[in-house]
Amino acid sequence: MLAQRTERETGSGLMDIKFTNRLSYKQARLTVLVGFILGTLLSLIQIGMDYASEDASINREMQALLKISHNPASRIAYNIDAELAQELTGGLLQSPAITRAWLIDNNETVLADVHRPRQESSYRFISDFLFGESRQFQDPLFFSHMPDEYLGTLYLEVDTFAFGNRFLERAEITLLNGFVRSLVLTCILLALFYFMLTQPLVRVISALAKSNTRHPAQSKLSFPPGHEHDEIGVLVKVANQQFVSMSTEIQQRRNAENRLTDYLNELENIVSARTLELKASNTRLSQSNEELEQARRQALDMAQARAAFLANMSHEIRTPLNGLLGMIALCLDSPLNAEQRQQLSIAHDSGKVLVELLNDILDLSKFDAGQLELERIPFDMGALVEDTANLLSQNAAPNVELTCLIDPQFPSMVLGDPTRVRQIVSNLLSNALKFTRFGRVDVRLGAYTGGVRLEVCDTGIGIPREAQVRIFQPFTQAGAGITRQYGGTGLGLALTNNLCEAMQGRLSISSEAGFGSQFCAELPLPTHSLAVPAERLRGRIAAISNAASGLAELLETVLPDWGLDYQRYDSPDELNSAAPDLLITDNLDCLFSLRPQITTPILLVTAYGNFLPGEQAAQLAPLQQQARPLARNALYQTLRRTLIGNDSTHLSAHHGALLSERRARILLVEDNPVNQLVAKGMLAKLGCEVNIAAHGAEALEQLHATPFDLVLMDCNMPVMDGYEASRRIRQSGHWPDLPIVALTANAMPEERERCRAAGMNDYLAKPFRREELLALIDHWVPLTAT
Template sequence: MLAQRTESGTGSGYMDIKFTNRLSYKQARLTVLVGFILGTLLSLIQIGIDYASEDASINREMQALLQISHNPASRIAYNLDAELANELTLGLLKSPAITRARLIDNTDSVLSDVQRPREQSSYRVVSDFLFGQSRQFQDRLMLDQMPSEYLGTLYLEVDTFAFGSRFLKRAEVTLLNGFVRSLVLTGILLALFYFMLTKPLVRVISALSNSNARAPNQNKLAFPPGHEQDEIGVLVKVANQQFVSMATEIQQRRNAENRLTDYLNELENIVSARTNELKSSNTRLSQSNEELEQARRRALDMAQARAAFLANMSHEIRTPLNGLLGMIALSLDSPLNAEQRQQLSIAHDSGKVLVELLNDILDLSKFDAGQLELERIPFDLGALVEDTANLLSQNAAPSVELTCLIDPQFPSSVLGDPTRVRQIVSNLLSNALKFTRFGRVDVRLGTYPGGVRLEVCDTGIGIPLEAQVRIFQPFTQAGAGITRQYGGTGLGLALTRNLCEAMQGRLSISSEAGFGSQFSVELPLSSHTPAIAPAPLRGKVVAISSASSGLDELLQSLLPRWGLTYSRHDSIDSLVDLEPDLLVTDNLDGLFGLRPSLKAPILLVTAYGNFLPGEEAAQLAPLQQQARPLARNALYQTLQRILQGSDDAGPVAQAGTQTSERRARILLVEDNPVNQLVAKGMLGKLGCEVIVAGHGGEALEQLEQAAFDLVLMDCNMPVMDGYEASRRIRQSGRWPDLPIVALTANAMPEERERCRAAGMNDYLAKPFRREELLALIDHWVPPTAPET
């Protein structure tokens, strides 16, 4: 009531504060809460001490009662007086805590047994929980004159509720007193905090609410009586200082507003002048924007012209190259003398180098234009490495041992872009073979967590440390003398690094001048098909080779896994009494002296093009010859054929390597006569029947007249090009399953998409090799079983 009267007397500008939000209430609440908790804890401690005392008093009082009753009970038991025994037990039963008394003699005969019911109360549950329902006491009876003679036993059963009820009443009083003290303390603290804190603050708030901060002559707030030096007094002082500061600031703002008015008038004049200048600047800016737009259009036109130039250059160079290499390849299949074959082989190799150079230049241009696209298809990386090494083995010096060392647990297929991976392998291996004249060149293929690791190691000239950074720059080699002595353009390693980075991989080098080089490539190509173990073989294979040779390392890793017993020896002299099933060697020293003492077949591993002539091979018969590097599939087939007398290719044979005659009718659509001759010659040697059309119109006419298994379609032709012809074939609906393969000299990536959009099924860039053409026919025209 006092608080309500005080609040009603404040000014109209004062906003009432809820009772529960006042500082006096909050402070009293916290103080009382702490006091209540503390008082409750102290009361509980006091109750606990009282409980322990009461619990001990039960035993103490009962023991005292037994001591008082000991002598009378002993005499009664001695005299066997049942009447006195009954009086004694009834007397004990008058105690409020005893509910049963029993006296027996030394023969366990009951002299007296009396009891009464327990007292019932709502507090009994609590009392029984604290002290238990009852307690048993007994006293062994004996006389002082006969301390060793047992006379009987006095039994007492005590109801603890008599003591528990007394304890609970005291505990109730103790807790009630603590609660009352807390309530009294709460009231006192509320009154004290209100008069000492809340009431002075309410006065200050009321004065602040009624004051006008913007009045020029603001009166100072008065100090509440008795609070001049405490926190409330400091609050009033700070408020008065703020009033003074606000008055000063208001006056300064008024002065600033007057000055600002003057500035605005001047600014209007300046803005008018600047507006005229901006109009002129906008006019000049518009002209500059038009010039920039024209420059942007010219840049776009130049980029399109550059792309068109690259496409045209690719087409114009590849078309004659296709004819050149095709004709040379066809000539190499004709009867030639050794000199002519050597000359044509050199010309064919030079043409292939020119094609690789053209591919590198186009690929670098794709990187620069951001047009490189990567495939993600399953392919056999192990076979790809072996095929690439086999194609490049002709570039190896005769004294260089080229070896493909593939982890036997390497997956059968991985997911990635086989074309780009082949470029990486080809560039690194070509680089190693170019700069290695003696020793070894090893291609190692394995896995690491998350991808595959390819290493190309050589014993060549090595790369100085200061030149290892430059070799990855386009058109750069380790030194000027390198280009003069070994040739090359310096594009291979730059392109290889770009391809690795495009596949999210890594290319690293470890080299020292004069001690060879090691290029390591890590590519995140995931496994698609795990490794497939071939059917086991049986036999004993002995190799004659150096302990440091790649041949021994290859055979040691493969043959035991294929079930063969393998051992290596340094010389032929150690073959005595070994009786091998097969002898493998890469050394001719002493080999011709083995026959006829050695009956086992011989597998001779030679460099590219160094097979023994017929007469010398006949002296070593039975003899098998294979060129380095040994491929796993070819080696397995040879071992199977020799050791088991079987021509079965086994589970590791590769698809697409057969050269059996084909029965395919192919429509070749090509306007260039040279390319017609090349394609017809290659297809004829593959057993295909070829019909030629000079442009798309003739192709449609040929399709109307006869059925074909495959269409090889050139893209750029007069009258009707390959794109339009393919679209018309698809739109007619008459040949929905007829495969159409584009033959184009344009190697740019958008050309492949353009061919697919026109309805073509596949794409083959010129110049193409017979192996690529064979693989294409194998895919789209599977061989049929021979007629019987």
Template structure:
């Protein structure tokens, strides 16, 4: 009824406010809600205190009952009177809380045991949860003048529901009282808030709704009685002020509208003129778009032409280059005098540089076309770094110390693309050796979840302003660099692209005149952890500068191999040292060691700087090895010297098996020079070779002879290698015969074309004997004789 009266008091029409949206209702609701929550919490606290009291009273009342019955039960147990015992337990059972009473004597004889069913009720579950369904009490019986003599025990079992029902009744009354108080408080607060807040506000709203917005200056609200100085009075005062402001603003807007009308007329004239200008601009833009489309079409045609040119260039250059390098390699295996061997070696190295340059150009074109493919196979990165450094050490100045410092815990195998990683190592190391004339070039390798490859040199360095463009193709640090040191500027650009393709990163730290440091972070996971070599025993003494790469290498490796290692700066400081092996890279004073020190000597020198026979004989027993000193070569030298073992190393055993290999190879090649090169290489590998000039001859030879593998050139007259391979596979007679493509086309689509024709593998010309050996080892099983 109160709500209905308040609804009628708000007036009628569109300004009516829903009851639940009124401030009085919201204020009362919030106040009652807080009061209800606080009242409920207080009621719960009171109930909790009552619960604790009731729980304690159960134990207290039962203990009191046991104390009252103690003397009587003790005399009954002493006299062993069953009749009195039944009367006593029956009397205890009259208590509404006790459901069982039992009296036994000191011999555990039951004198009386009475019980009755417990009371059932719907509230029993709650009572049992709070107090437990029952409790047991016992009293040890003894006479007052004989307190230490045990006479028996009085047991009683209490049904807690008698107490729990009493507690639940009180809790129910407490909660109902709190709820009723909240309802009464709600009604009182609702009426008060309506009279003090909602009713005057509704009067102000009604006055505002009936005011004339067209003439705000004529509207003035009156103050509700008794609210001249509170918030409602302030609201009326502010509303009256707003009416005055609105009147002023309306007049200002009318003036602005008049001015705006004038501006619109001017704007129409301006828009008309600009529209004509835009039409002319659109015409010129259309012409520009047509010109851009033509330029794009020409760029695409040029890109296709460049790709075709690179493919043709690759084929045309690689074919004669394969014959050139192959013939030189075969000539180097024949008896030559020193001058001839040097000349042929220079020619062979120059040819390899030409091949590397051609590969760099083709790789850059693959990056541009997005066609670079990466392998993911296990390989020995440590050995790869040492092999690459050993090959490039021939280009190092004799005054430069090249050292490979590989972490002893570096994995034996990692997963990745060995060919691309070799390119990264080769380009970084070639760059360091090219610009270093004195000092050190170090290659450091470690694995911290990913491969950390660092190449550091003491060369000319790179100025800070040149480092920002050093990774751009065909760019070097300065114009004078190309004239003085040579090079195309492709190496670092390709290396940076390869690192990014592997999701790695290449960084540089350098200062002009103080050397450079290149760090390649490559995410190559570990495939096989490091394998610890067999431990050695002995004393090894090194004569080397503390800052030398040899000293750092020996300090890193030898203690881990079980050797006692000591370093001296010079021969003069050896004193009474009695080493099992002496390692040095310093010839100063070395010839004065004999005969005082008879230990074998391992001399580490630059490539091509070995001691001649007479000088070497004066230092016998002497071993000489070129820098950089590989881990396996050092270990084998130590093993032979300290253990007296002449057993072949694993790599030497592999070479022996290679020499014993016997395989019958069908070479399908139309170029006579390339035939001679391939036959010479295969003969060196112990293979028997049959030659076919085109695919038709190859099919005829397959009909009459058995072959272990086919080396198939792709571009030949009569029948090319693609067609010949397809016919071999379609015949079904040689399903497992390995067919390896020999092609001068090194573009990526060529590999897919060969696989589509049924070929098993791919070898780009010019190829090295090591690459040919790897293919034969992969596809043809070893057959030692």
């Protein structure tokens, strides 16, 4: 019953096709639309031709009327008969198109002038648009036997609406006829298409709707009369073939369903068996997940324990190291004999190596834990490279020339992390100085689009090609003999490579055993400010040096850029009669033979610690001495003082007076007696007054009693630690601008943030050097006096 009802509803729906959706309507609509467009185009063409004919007929009729009136008007003008002229123009005005007529003689006297109002209509604007509002015609008057004698002129003013109205009526009839023809054609085509196409299709659709879909083999459509061999007949034939195919396919599907039912029964049995196996597997998997979760928790606990261990070891190692290095530094400032000074210097250098090793291990742990954070601040990379090279120059062998070669166009400031960049420069340069005993070590700095390129080249022992692939791994060197002969842990290059990758840069090596090495670090540090040209100097500078020396290359690069006339000589004999304003040399042997011959000021460039003593320097006066590597700013100031004539003695005295007036009052909060002695000794040598507090509570008491310019705060102390003391200082509101600098032996990255959160302004890790302490005081107490 449901199937029969569905069939009835389907058949009824198909019979109720909307009129505008039927094929007969669509075909008739398209046919009539095309016919209507063609009829309209033909009507418009006919109207256009009629318009051209009507437009020409206006001129033709008026010319004919003027031709008829020519002879009478000529006689009237000849006789100057105003009465006849009035009759003639009045007669012309009887024409419906003429609204004015006037006649003048050869003396321009008006013999007659008649007119009447023009005809008004709502369609007049169309006529005026097509034919113009009015037209004027004139006929010069003369006798046919005297064509050269002018008698006067007959004027006619024509209202074109009489012709335009006639044209518009014909155009209206033409368009109306075309529309009626299209409408009749539409009705005829609708009837034809309905009986020839729509009605047979509706019968076929109705028969299809009534067919039995459950038994398609019993359903067979009959051909509509007269359509056995056309498209409709083909449709019926194809439908009957589909019924046969559907019957076959339904029978095949029934057979397949029977087989599928059998397969499903078998599958249920298999699934039941597999379900039992999966339950057992899930039980085993749950046990494995529990074991993995337990292993993960153990790994996290071990990572936390390692971090805590590194922090504790950093604190426990740095605290005695700070006392050890500080005491040695204080001893080195006291009077000592040569042997004692050498022994203490060796102990001090060994302690610094130990600090560097500790820093490298902590940095590697930061990489492993993903805790390394990079700053992005502007800094002068050229000055940073020169300062680092100057600090490391004491590690250079006596026969090694250390030179910093910086491109004159290198940016004044770049954006990046100056601490990590300094670490890269220090590691590469320390590595080059360690393995170079003779020749040169050059630090070259240049810029490329979007970054900087740092190259460290040496003439040392080189690295075999097979060892270059593993030197960037931690605790790895080129060979076992390297460690025994030169020392080191193999952490420096691994850490440098990690730092370059953290900055999205690249570290590469080019080396050959026995022929030196070249390390190149390309760092994407964008330019913050371009290079600032130095003030131009004037003068003649001569140099006595080897052409292959770093000094010669440096001078050839910078001196012409500063506007100086520069000339290099291989030996003193080549000077001859040259009289330079300044002589620069690194050849000490030639100075004593040269000084009696010339009085030119001399700049002697020597290795670190090889300055001439006072007596020998006095013999070569005027003499200035600078240690390698020669920094650009130091060289420029020396040239400026020499060439312009600044009173360097006065400047030094003024600078010394400023230092002597500088008295910063500092509160040192430290519980370790050794660290108290070290910090107090360093601060005293820097001209500072120091008060000591053993813990935070005592520091608060002293702050209430005495004003201080700076607080150096240890973090781990009894009674009250440095964090709590700093928080109370900030919360009190009595010292809002008092600088507090943390002194801590914990060098882990989270320690800096913890100090800032407690209200401290800066951070200094133990062990610290006097230069670092002085830089802090210069920053936070720039001009302090008692």
